[in-house]
Amino acid sequence: MKKIINEPHAVVDELLEGMLLAHSDFLTGITDTRVVIEKEKRATVGLVSGGGSGHEPAHAGFVGDGMLRAAVLGEMFTSPTPDQIFEAIKASDTGHGVLLIVKNYTGDVMNFDMAKEMAEMEDIAVESVLVDDDIAVEDSTYTAGKRGVAGTVLVHKILGHYAREGKTLTELKELGERLTAHIDTLGVALTGATVPEVGKPGFTLAENEMEYGVGIHGEPGYRRSELKQSRAIANELVTKLMETKTDTKKIGLLVNGLGATPLQELYVFYRDVVHELKNYDVEIVFQKIGDFMTSIDMAGLSLTVIDLDSDTYQAALTSPVDVLNW
C-alpha cells in the first residue's frame, strides 16, 4: 500500500481536520463528531448528505451555498452512525426542516432512518430522498435494489438549487423523488480500491483486465473483460444507459473519475461518449468532467446520464454555487 497518510485508522479524522483547517472561511465542524457544515445557513430547508468516507470530494466538497448544508463522514466505506447524522440534522435545521439525501446502501438507509426518527422525536421535520442511480446490478454486496453512486452529486446540485430558491421540505422531497428516476450511472474499474486499514485492494484485476459495472466500494460488476479502448467502453456504457431513454431529447452527462484516473483520460472518454451519442436523437445540454464521487484510489470512471427534457433541471444544474468541488 503506497499512500501519503499517517496511521491508517486516523485518515478520516485527519482529512476532516485538513479540510476544516483549509476552508474555515465558510465551513466548520461539530465538536466530537465528523460533520462538515456551512457556517452561514442561507437556504431555508437544510440539505444533509453523507456516507462512508473514501468518496472525496463527496460529500463534504459539496457543502456550501446552493448545494448541501452539511455532510456526515462515516468511517472508510462505512455508513455514518445514527448519532452522527442526528447531530448534523440538529445543526442544520433552522425551523424549516431538513432533507436527507441518502445513497442506497443497507447501512446508510438504516442509519439515516434512525437519525430521522431521533430528530422527529425532537420535533424537527425531516424527509429523505434515496438515490439508486447505478444500473449495473440489482441487490449488490451492501445493497437491496440498485446502488447509489455519482448521480447523487446531481441530486445535491438540483435540490440544493431549489432549497436556495425557497421550496418547502415537502416540495423538495417530491422533486427529489421525481428527479432520481431520471438519473442513471454505470462505471468501469481498471484497479481495485485500497482501504487504508485493510492495506490491500478490495479486488484485483490482471494487467490486461477491466470490469464493467463495479460499485464505488468495489462491489462486483456485471462482466470482466480484457482491457478495452475508450471508444469501446463508451459504446457499451452509452448503449446500456440510453436503453431506457428512448423518448428523451435532451440529456446531461457527468464523467466521473474514481480517484486515480488522470483528467486526460476523462476527456478522451468524454470525446468518445459524444461521438457515440451521435447515434441517438439527443442533444447534450449539460456536462461535467472530473472527480466527484471517487472510490479512494480506484482507477476507472463512471458515466451518468440525466434526462433534461425538463428545462427546470437544466437551470438548476447551471446556477452558480459556492462549494469546493462542483
Added chain:
Amino acid sequence: MKKIINEPHAVVDELLEGMLLAHSDFLTGITDTRVVIEKEKRATVGLVSGGGSGHEPAHAGFVGDGMLRAAVLGEMFTSPTPDQIFEAIKASDTGHGVLLIVKNYTGDVMNFDMAKEMAEMEDIAVESVLVDDDIAVEDSTYTAGKRGVAGTVLVHKILGHYAREGKTLTELKELGERLTAHIDTLGVALTGATVPEVGKPGFTLAENEMEYGVGIHGEPGYRRSELKQSRAIANELVTKLMETKTDTKKIGLLVNGLGATPLQELYVFYRDVVHELKNYDVEIVFQKIGDFMTSIDMAGLSLTVIDLDSDTYQAALTSPVDVLNW
C-alpha cells in the same frame, strides 16, 4: 499500462477534442493546431502559457476570464512547437500585446523564444516570464537552472488578475519577474508516470520506496527513501521550503496532486503542513488543495509556498475567475 484511451499516439488530440466539445460555451480551438483559447477576450494584454501535455488541468483548465487567454498543448511531456505558440500569440493579441508564461525547460524556453521572435516580426508586442519554482535540484534532465512546476499556476492566477485589471504588457512583465522570486515548490513521488506512447513508467520505485524532489516529467529528485508518513514528508518539505523565508510573515500554500493521488491524501498532508508551520512565525492567508499541475498518472504531490507579505498578491489570488479548474 492500464489507461482508458484509444491509440496511444492520439491521446493529446482526443483530450483536446473532448475538452473543446465539453466547454464550447467559452473555449474554442485554432484550426490545424493544438491551442485552447477563450472566446471572449476581456483583458487587454493576453496571457499565453502551455507546455507538454500530461499536466492536466494545466494549462488549458486555466483559460478564461481572470487567468489565461490561451494554452498551447505540446505532445506528451514535450514542448509545443514555435509554430503552435506563434498561432496562439496571433490569436491572443488584441493590439495590447501578449505575455508568455513559460516553465523553465530547455525546449520550452527555446520554442517560446522563437515564437516571440516570429510575432515581433509581425509587429506584435510580446514579453515573457519564466517560472522556475522547483527548489529540488539545479540543472535537471531537461532544464538549465531550476524546473518550473506547480507554482506556475499561481503565476497564471496573479498575472491574470492584473491583466484583467488593465495593467500594461511592461507592467505585467515586471510584476511577473518580481512574483516568481516569491514562489517555491517541492514534490514527492510514490510512483513514476506512464507516457501512453512509451507504455511503462519513466522510473520505478519499490513498494516501500518514495523519492523526494521528483520533477513533473519524472526527472530525478534529490533523495530516495523508504516510504514515510505524511507528517514526516510535511516536515521535510516545509523545512526546505521555509529555509529562504526567514523574514516572511504571511504565506499562501498550494497542495497539488500529481495525477493519481486521492483527494483524501492531499487533505491529510495539508493538515500535517499546517501543524508543521506552527514552528514558524507565519500566518497562512491563502490555500488551495487539489490537482493543478499533474504528471499524468504519477502518485505523489507537491507543496508550493508563496510569500504573501505583499497584500496585492493575496487579493489577486482570491479574486473570482471563470475557468475550469482553479
